[in-house]
Amino acid sequence: MTLRLHEVHKSYGGVEVLHGVTLDGAPGEVLAIVGANGAGKSTLIKILSGAVPMSSGALTWDGVELAVTSPHDAHAHGIRTVHQELSLVPELTVTENLLMGNFPRRFGLIDWPAAHRRAGQLLQEAGFGVIDPRTPAGRLTVARQQMVEIAKALVSEPRVLVLDEPSAVLAGADLDALFALIRRLQSRGVLVVYVSHRLAEVLELATRIVVVKDGRVVATTTPDATDEGSLIRLMAGRTLDRIYPERRPAPGGPLLTVAGLGRTGEFDGVSFTLRAGEIVGLFGLVGSGRTELAACVFGAARPTAGAAFRSPGEAIRAGVAMVTEDRAGSGLVLGMTVRDNIGLTTWRSTARGPLIDRRRQRTDAAAMIRDLAIAPQGCATMPVVHLSGGNQQKVVLAKWLLTGPRVLILDEPTRGVDMATRVDIYRMIDGLARDGLAVLLISSDLTEVLGATDRVLVMRQGRLTGELPSEGTTEEQVLERAIAA
Amino acid sequence: SEEKAGKKDSYTIGVANFLLSGPYFSGMDAAIAAQAKTKGNVKIVSTDAGGDAAKLAANVEDLLSKNVDAIIISGGPLESAPAALNAIKAAKKPVVLVDRKFATGEYTSWIGPDNEAIGKQDGEFLAAKVKGKVAIIKGGPADNSIGLARTNGLKSVLSTKSDITLVEAPDFGNWGSDGGLTVMEGLLAKHPDLVAVFCENDAMCLGAQRAIASAGKTNQIVLAGVDGQAEALKAILDGTNYVVTGLNSPNVIGKLALDRTVDVLGGAKVEKDTVVPSPQITKDNASQYL
Amino acid sequence: MTTLAVRVRGRDVTVEAAFTLLIAALIVVAATTSESFLTTTNLTNLLKQMVTTGLLAFGMLVVILTGGIDLSVGSVVAFSGIVTAGLVADLPIPLAMLVGVASGIAFGAVNGVLVARFELAPFVVTLAALTTIRGLAFVYSEVPIAPTDPGFLTLGSAMVGPIPLITLIMLAVFGIGGAFLARTPPGRSIIAIGGNAETVRLAGIDVRRHIVLAYTISGLCAGLAGIILTSRVGIAQPSVGVAFELDAIAACVIGGASLSGGRGSAKGAFGGVLVLVLINNLLNLYGVQSFWQQVLKGLIIIAVILVQRTRRPRSDSVKGRA
Amino acid sequence: MTTLAVRVRGRDVTVEAAFTLLIAALIVVAATTSESFLTTTNLTNLLKQMVTTGLLAFGMLVVILTGGIDLSVGSVVAFSGIVTAGLVADLPIPLAMLVGVASGIAFGAVNGVLVARFELAPFVVTLAALTTIRGLAFVYSEVPIAPTDPGFLTLGSAMVGPIPLITLIMLAVFGIGGAFLARTPPGRSIIAIGGNAETVRLAGIDVRRHIVLAYTISGLCAGLAGIILTSRVGIAQPSVGVAFELDAIAACVIGGASLSGGRGSAKGAFGGVLVLVLINNLLNLYGVQSFWQQVLKGLIIIAVILVQRTRRPRSDSVKGRA
Ligand SMILES: Nc1ncnc2c1ncn2[C@@H]1O[C@H](COP(=O)(O)OP(=O)(O)OP(=O)(O)O)[C@@H](O)[C@H]1O
């Protein structure tokens, strides 16, 4: 019994992005797909789920061809997918998002009490019982929305569960819940297809690992037969001697001081100072208030206690830049070209008279595309929505780096970014700090927070609960302060 | 009490305008109000249906809610407005129609012009003056029977003349000067050899006159309109190529209508239908209407 | 708008409090400042006057929920009315009326197919439909048609107790339609499509079919409004219904619907209809001069949505969306 | 719409090929089937008749790009025209015209502030403005005003070589306006706001100010259109301009603009204006009777957007958005 994708080709507007991919998976397997940003992982998954049609190739189950031309067909064959981009309907409740198309009915009408019960049960079974099914989905944090997305795939006992970077926005207990869920499904004979950039996780979960590069399968291996280093080499085509650059903290004068900042219901009495040349991590569990804190510091939201910038414009003029966590919602104008997105922060400051300096915009964008290795080739004039997730993240980064900031706030900057590029980003942050910038790195990735920073601020339920040097601090020490006593 | 229907010392009269946003209709509304002022004991409540038959019915209902003593319907939408008339009848109030007469339905009295006669009048004037192609600019839409009556009047005269050919503009001028202008421009492109233009009202003719002037054909084409709008009278008086119109004065009709309504309320026996004559206005007599 | 989530027997009952208050305030003002307002005649008038806008507003709401718009409703009203009036001569009245409604359904379906299947912009599709259908109404009959059969007027004038029959029909549409939107899978799908069509597609639901359904419902409501209007006025006119779509859309938006889809409710749209009808009625009862009526009507609408808005928690972001 | 990216001297020149072809085809059909089409009179008519829709369409485009809509333009045309005509008696002509345009700017700014500062839905705000401003035009003068000074007619009738002055003014608006949108920071910001206002806000750009600017530009264009129309007709009417907004919006959408904002171009909108004006002109030249004109006009518009659509690579998702 195997599911098989055979010689799958896919072109977008004449450009081929998958060049004949063949892979198969059996019930009870966890098949991991890894690859650099833009390698074609999500495209493959969209084909498997019926979201986009393949240009040529076949999908078979036990040698019998499955006609999957729509998500509906995929569902009918028991293939359920959690896509990379969050796409809940924000106005609707969790229940409705979960049961869309599968409502319990009485006399033809939706039985709402039964629906809420069923939704609660689904969440409970998935290990996400903390979520109230009656909440509008838009009110949930990104992490909880992701959990809802995952629970949604379990509505009708899938045979194949496809997860495209489900862990990118999860951390701590939520991540554990996800792993436990995957193992349970695996033991029930479900085929799990798992895409992730977190290689440690892949090595822990997978029964087999498929490495995709530039739209081709370049290797198939098992966790026993490989390690992170070899995987990165296969994906990136280069060796990475170390992931995090060597840091020798030498903080200069204070660049940004936050004192007694608070916003009712979100965080309270937060004070810290960022100094020139240092990288400060901000760790906390999901919902601890880090994003709101950053928004207030940057002037994007109004604090109710303490003073901060009054508008993003003021912050930018003062040399502060902020990469937000929600790239589709507040980081990018998806329909605009990569070049215009990169130019958004600078077209005014670099204008010549009333006109935008187009030559400068072009060269600046080109430089950023080169420095951050934003793929694919010639993407400067492509709408940013056509880029892979990781590359979109890099575009956001590029936009802010161009403002020449002295203080850089990064909210989950490596979410969805492949290992090789992450290493580039860490190097770049390191380089910026060496040039005298102060960096605040907000992250839910504990390894990253300890590896890439000089000291770590820990936040719990809207309050700073600790400050630790990164050197010599263990993950347990950080978690201890992040988790409520 | 001694106060029987129609024997009060002061009255409120409701005016249900079908469409106020034209100079003719707003003039009518103003004339009725002005005449009411002269009476001293008549109050006017006026409504505008904005050209919507259903809204007219609603407005009539609102007026009846206010318990007006009588209703004047100005520029009725149709050949008939059964529901509105029924409501008025049910409320036992008199209703006086101005401008448009209803083909069916019960009303107390009607005062208005004979639109076909005005068209005929223009036709006879043109027949005596020109030979060749004569264009017709209609106001629209196709169910507007006032315009239709005017055009039919004109056609009834001119279609019998062998030395005149009629061309009808394919699109409507919507009763405004801007529409008249655009329609005329189109006509000129297709029929450069026109000798005269008839418009269903003066506003359109004023626009058409501009188009003719722009095309440098002022000496070739004369214009004939309907209504007696001030600007048209002036153009006629000035001896331009605007040569004739037929008076359809809202002032005269409005004044008569108010008087008629008050008479009805006073219990007088009145004439049912009153045609207000529409004298032909040319350069010779235009000054007396300005 | 502030929404108080009240839970009744485990169900969410969302009370749009500020809006209800607003309408109540309008009514109180009306009742205390105009003697005529609370008379039976006037209240009956109000009930009748809300029917056309009400029917169109419900259909419009369904389309707006998908993120679309239907500009053609006024023309459909005219077409359905004139065809029905024309057929009364040859067909039994109920059958003639059925044909009128069916024509509305057909036009709606065509709009829906063009929008869903051919992915054309709803605004342009229905604007073109507005023009074409209006033209067809004139092609059918250039002149108004007054059916002589007095039975034809029954629908428009019948009373059920103190309530006009046509008002009951409209209320039924809102009742059934509201339940459709709130409690049936297709209704929920239509709302979800407006929130995020791609999500709905990925959930295995046929988005296109639901969009067609939405436009068809709008056509059905417009067709129904057409025959009711004709029966009420007693005569069908091919030129009736110009700009009806604007009031219908305004009612939905005043009632909290978002023109980008996914947000809006039958209750809200009904409230919007009430607001519009009350404003017109009041201005008439006060005897405000017609041009000043227009000036005031616009200002009052702005005031109404401003009041709603101040009750809504301020968002930090600015959208500037329709 | 297929866009061929042609690179000229290192610059991207996006040629909207299918659309240009379509307009060319329309012109060829016109020229070969109607003798009158290529006459000087007719071509001059075309040039003049596109001015009002053109000016309104550009202003509308700017608003649509932000994701908004401006329904009030027709009323602004009427107000600006009647005020200008009224003031000519007391003021020098250019000054009177300036006041007319300024009134448009003021109305636009008020719309913008209501949308941006108070976060009200553009559709309802500008619908209310449509009503109020129309009322104000009638309050200013119920009857048409014909300025007696013949100098007033100059603007509308002057020719620069074979081209009417007013056409040149409109072309200048598209030229300068197109450059504004494509090449200046506020222009690009307006487009980006339509794409994602929150992203733009976080980039330190004052979103509200730009939204106000967009509506002000629309008001300015409508004010300008008002004085030009009055000068062309020679007489100002308070009732002019009803439903002008529909043609303006249609032109933008036919030209590829998305009513949800962020997508659209001056070139496209201009093409849309051409399409609409050509359709009207052709139907008249063929002598198609009025209501058949309506029927055909709608069908042709659908055909036009269908042709555009088949040239566009199919998207995988269904949107059904306005
Ligand atoms: N709709 C589209 N139109 C054009 N090109 C597209 C489209 N979607 C994806 N692509 C291109 O296809 C390629 C593969 O993208 P895909 O999203 O599958 O990458 P991925 O492996 O999932 O990357 P990531 O790790 O960043 O999520 C990329 O070059 C991307 O730019």
Ligand SMILES: Nc1ncnc2c1ncn2[C@@H]1O[C@H](COP(=O)(O)OP(=O)(O)OP(=O)(O)O)[C@@H](O)[C@H]1O
């Ligand atoms: N849209 C919303 N509506 C209501 N409450 C919200 C909303 N977004 C966040 N919250 C709440 O605000 C608090 C802070 O959330 P925030 O997203 O800032 O946390 P965070 O630490 O940045 O977490 P994350 O890892 O998800 O970014 C949490 O209690 C969360 O539940």
Ligand SMILES: [Mg+2]
């Ligand atoms: Mg991906």
Ligand SMILES: [Mg+2]
């Ligand atoms: Mg966060």
